[in-house]
Amino acid sequence: MTTKGYELTEAEWEIIQVVWAHEPCAAPTVQEELEDRRQWTYSTVKTLMDRMVAKGLLTTERIRNLILYRSAVTQKQARKGEVARMLTRAFGGALTPMMQFLLESHTLSDAELAGLESMIRKKRRRERGRGE
């Protein structure tokens, strides 16, 4: 259930982001879509994508002479992996100290803080609602 921890590299994040948005899509599409952010040639993108298939991050389906890619991990899974990595490395896996750190070291407007507060309160109400 713990949706095993996927760890994507920088380039992989860049690519899977586009795939999520255009799924199913071909390599040239991804390359064009990323053209502004990274100056990657078609070759580069294609190589990266094929490696991601090998790793189980994407899947392919060949239709005639075109290869369509789909994501094999959801955004949620990928995010979870990223957060977990950061948490274990930098905070010994403990969430609360991390939150504390964020609050201390990032400049949040009062509006943002208020948003968070209400988010938490809502969550607590919900939790309490279903016991526990």
Next chain:
Amino acid sequence: MTTKGYELTEAEWEIIQVVWAHEPCAAPTVQEELEDRRQWTYSTVKTLMDRMVAKGLLTTERIRNLILYRSAVTQKQARKGEVARMLTRAFGGALTPMMQFLLESHTLSDAELAGLESMIRKKRRRERGRGE
């Protein structure tokens, strides 16, 4: 002021953690300290540490025939880098959605939630106190 973004690798985190705790310390100390967690030989640890010096993550001072290492980045800086990396990769750099994700996807006890809530409230009071 934005304490430039340091990005440490897994192994580097492991090592700098020990250095922070024993600073200033010699390579063999670090190796011994990590013996249980990672089965790294002295060679491995030393190589890693020297690379960290080259990268500016640690500094050295030679005393007679012993080399003492010190951290060149604080825990706060390292944490900040790690959080920033995760934020940009997985959340387009936006903090609030990240917080939201954490609240949704991690199971926090009511006590933890309460802790967070009060942390935020305290922060808001403080901020309001000094205007802004």
Next chain:
DNA sequence: TTGCGATCTTTACAGTTGTAGAGTAGTCTC
């Protein structure tokens, strides 16, 4: 049928990361 454009395949290469063996040098002890 012939060349052209779009796409895919193969191969490569440099830099980083994890891992460590082998050899060298200073120090302590008998």
Next chain:
DNA sequence: GAGACTACTCTACAACTGTAAAGATCGCAA
């Protein structure tokens, strides 16, 4: 002063990551 320790230096190597050129293919238009 010779061996045993301890710590250091040098070198290596495989996997992974970013990056891409060169060549092979296939369908279409002239």
